[in-house]
Amino acid sequence: MNGAESLVKTLLASGVDTVFANPGTSEMHFVGALDSHPEMRCILCLFEGGTSGAADSYFRMKRDVSATLLHLAPGFGNAFANMHNGRKAGSGIVNIVGEHATHHLAYESPLKGDLDGMVATVSQWSRRSTDAPSVARDGAETVRAARALNGQIATLVLPADTAWTPAETHVTAAAPAPLHRPEPERIDAAARRLSQLGAVLMLGRHALFGEDLELAARIAAKTGARLFSDTAISRLSLGAGAPRITQLPYAVPQKAAALEGASSITLVGLHRPVTFFAYPGTSSLPEPADCEIDDLCRPEMDISWTLRALADATGAQSTAPAVNDMPPPAVPTGPATGEKTGLALAALLPDNAIFLNEAVSNGRNYASALRAARPIDVLGSTGGSIGWCLPGAVGAATACPDRKVVAVTGDGSAMYTMQSLWTMAREGLDVTVVVLANRGYQILRGEMTNVGIRGYGANASAMLDVENPTLDFVALARGHGVPATRAEDMETFARALTDGIAAEGPSLIELVCP
C-alpha cells in the first residue's frame, strides 16, 4: 500500500464514496489507487469547474460530502468559481489536489504555481501532506473538516511523493466537533422579539427545507413574524404542502419594499442580507434604518437546535404552519416569455423534482410561480458566479438518482461550464436541461440602466449581447452526446419538457425567449 491507497481507503472508511475528478500526471498514483477500489464512484468532468459545482450540489442534496480530484494550481484555479459558490452555499467539499513531488518544487517547472495561495483563497481548512505515513491521518482530518461547522471547503494538497511512497494504514474520520449554540438569554430575547409588530424571521442553509423549515413556519404562525429567505438560497422547499416563505427579491427597490415595515430581523443560518452589488447613492442594506438586526444563529452554528429552542420558547411546537395550497396553473400557450416559462414549470415539474434555477434574468420570478407546483426542492445561485447550474445538475442527480432533476439556465451562463452535459450523458444522469436563449447577458443590460447609463453603442453591445453568431444549443448538446430540441412557443416547450421528464437520462431544450 502506498500513500495514495491509504488515502482512498481512508475516504471510503470515512463514508466518502464519490469523487468528481479531473486528474493530471501528478495524480496518477491516486488514480491507480482509485482503480483498485471500484466501490469508489469516479465521475470524470472535462473541466474542473464541473467537479466543484457537482460537489457543491451533491452536498446540498445529500447533506454529506463528496470529493474532488484536481491537478495543481491551474486545476484548482479552474475549480475556483464553483468552489466560491459552494463556500457561499455552506457546502462541505473534500478537495484532493495533486502537487509536484516535494523535491521537484525546488525548480521552476512549467506547472509550478502558488498552489497554497490558491487554496487559501477559498478553503476554510487546508493541509499539505508532508510524508506518506501522514496521508491517511491528513485525509481523515480533511473529511472531518469538510463536515464541520455545517459544511466547509476542506482541501488536502497531496505531493506526488507522499502518494507513491509506501504507507501502512488507513484512518476513519472522527465526527466533527459539536456546533455552537446561542445562549439561552438570546433565545428568550428572540422569542419575545418575534411576537412584536414588524418582526421578521430570516432563514438560511438547511433551515430552508425539511423539518427545520417546518419548525420555523410554526414559529412564524404562532408569533405573527414574517418568514423570509435571502435572495441567494442553497436549497429551498417549494410547491404544494411546503411552508410559505418569501424569497427576498434581487433588485434593490423590490428588496427594500419586501422589508418595508420590518422592526427586527432575526437571522438563523445566514449573514445579514445585503444588496448583490452597490450602486451610486444607494445603501447596501435593504432594511429600514431603525430595524434591529440579531444574528442569533450564524451559518456555522447549530441551526436545528436553535429552531427547536425558539419553538419551545414561543410555544409553537404544535402550531400549524401556513403551507402552499394553490392549485397548479394551466400550461400557458403562445409565444415564449420568462413569466410563462415559470408557469409552465409550475404546471409540469413532477413530484419530488430537484429544480436548479440559473435563469439569471428570467428566473427571478420562478419562486413565486413554483409555490403552486408539486412538492420540489429548488437549488439556487449562492455565490453569484455563473456557470454553477449544469455542474450542479450533475451533483444533484448523482446524489439523488431516484429524483428527476430539471435545470434551467440562461444562455450566457450555460456557456461557462457546458462540458457537464457530457458527464450527464456518460453517467446516464436523469437531468432535463432548459436553456433560456435571450441572446445576451440580459441582466447586464438591466444593470447598465441601474448604474445610470441609458442607450449605448457598438462597444457596449459587443459586451452585453451574445449574438452574431447565434449560439445553436441544440448542436452544442448533441456534440456533447445529449439529445436536444428547440422551442419558440409554449406549446412546443410544454411537449418537449413533458417528453424530457418522461424519458430517463439527460436531454436539453433550447427555449428561445426574450
Add this chain to the structure above:
Amino acid sequence: MNGAESLVKTLLASGVDTVFANPGTSEMHFVGALDSHPEMRCILCLFEGGTSGAADSYFRMKRDVSATLLHLAPGFGNAFANMHNGRKAGSGIVNIVGEHATHHLAYESPLKGDLDGMVATVSQWSRRSTDAPSVARDGAETVRAARALNGQIATLVLPADTAWTPAETHVTAAAPAPLHRPEPERIDAAARRLSQLGAVLMLGRHALFGEDLELAARIAAKTGARLFSDTAISRLSLGAGAPRITQLPYAVPQKAAALEGASSITLVGLHRPVTFFAYPGTSSLPEPADCEIDDLCRPEMDISWTLRALADATGAQSTAPAVNDMPPPAVPTGPATGEKTGLALAALLPDNAIFLNEAVSNGRNYASALRAARPIDVLGSTGGSIGWCLPGAVGAATACPDRKVVAVTGDGSAMYTMQSLWTMAREGLDVTVVVLANRGYQILRGEMTNVGIRGYGANASAMLDVENPTLDFVALARGHGVPATRAEDMETFARALTDGIAAEGPSLIELVCP
C-alpha cells in the same frame, strides 16, 4: 469624466487599444466608458479563460500588451489557468478587475471573495485603486508594470466607486525601467565556455525568433556550441530559412539523451530546464551530473543585449548561421496518425503562418517535422495548463490580422475553453482549428505507465478515456457558429486543411487519429 473613463483614456494614451472582456455588474461603468471610445477594440469572450489566453498570445505575437476585463474574484479565478500560462511565457498582460464598491466590502455579499489573494497568486505586480482621482495614475503604472522586465502579469483592482466617481485627467504610461544586463566578466566567461567541447547554448523568450535567434545561431556556428530551446516555448521560428535549434523533448529519457555529453549549459532568457513532472527514482534534472549550469541572462534581463555582447565576445557577428533547408515533405496518405499529421502540416502550412500546438501527445514530434515547412512561428504551451490553444488562437489572430493562424489541439484540451470558437466567428478571425480526436487523455495513459502502473480497470479508464459518449466536434463547432468537417484519413484531412487555409475566417477540422 469619471474614474472609469479616465482609465480608458489612460489605456488608449498609453498604446493599449485592445481589451479581451468578460464583464459583470461591477464593471458596468467601465463598459460605459469603453462604449464612448470606439477606438478601443472590445472582444467579448464567453468565459474568462478566453480572455487571459488571448492576451497571452497577443503579447507573444505583438510584443506589446493588451488588457483583460474581469469580474471580481470568481472571474479572476476562471482566468487563472491561462494567466499562469501567460506568466510562464513571460507575457505582459494588463488585467482590469472590477471589484465591489469599497463601502460594500463591509458586508458578506454573494460575490465577495478573496480577490486580493487570487490576484497575488499569479500577478507579478498589482494595485487596488483607492479613489477615482488615483485611477488614471494607477492605470498608467499597471501598463508600465506589464511592459517591465520583458513582460509581466500586472493587475489593477478597480472598486466600482472609484469607477463611477468623477475624475479629471488621464495619464500616459512611462516607459519601463531599463533591463538588467550580465556583468562583462560573465559575458567573457560564457564566451570562452561556449567554445569548449560539449557546450550548450539554451534560449528562451524572444531569443527564439527574429534577430535574437539569428544572432544566437551565429554564436553557435562560430563556437560549435549546440543550440537548444526548452521543451516549453512561448514562440519559436521554424521552417525554411529559420536557424536550426533543437527543442528539448518532453519525455525524461529523451530529454536526458538530448543533453548527453553536455559539459555546460549557458542559459539566455530562461530558467534551468527540468522535467515537467517528477517520477519515482528519477532526477528532476535532465543534464549530466557534472554539467555546469550558468544562468547568464535570466528571463527578466536584457536578452537582446546579452546575445549581442556574446556575439561580439565570440567574434560571431558575421558567421553564417546554420538554417533549415529541407524541402517540404509530400502530403501523406492513408489512415491518419500523429506522425503523418505533422508531415501534412509541414507540407501545407502557408508562408508566415502562426501555428499553435496543443496536440498534447501527438504534437511532440511536430517541431522536427516543421523544420521542413515554409517559414512559420510556432506558439507552444508554457505553463502546462491545457486549454490555452483556442484562446491563444484568438489572441494571435487579433494581433496579426494579416497572417493565417492554424491551431492544433487534442480533444481533451479542446474541451476546456471551447467558447473561443464563438469569439473567432464573431470577430471573423482567420483561424483554422484542427482537433486531434484520440478519444482520451492520451498523455495520461502514457503517464500511468511512467509511474509504474500497468494495466488498469474501470475507474482508471473512466478518468483517462474521453469516450462514451463520443464527442462530436463538428456539431460543437457549428453550435459555436464555426463551419466544420471531419476527416479520418490523410487525403480528406489534406483537402480540408487546404480549404480551411484558403478560406478567410474560422473553420474546424476534427481529425480522428489514434
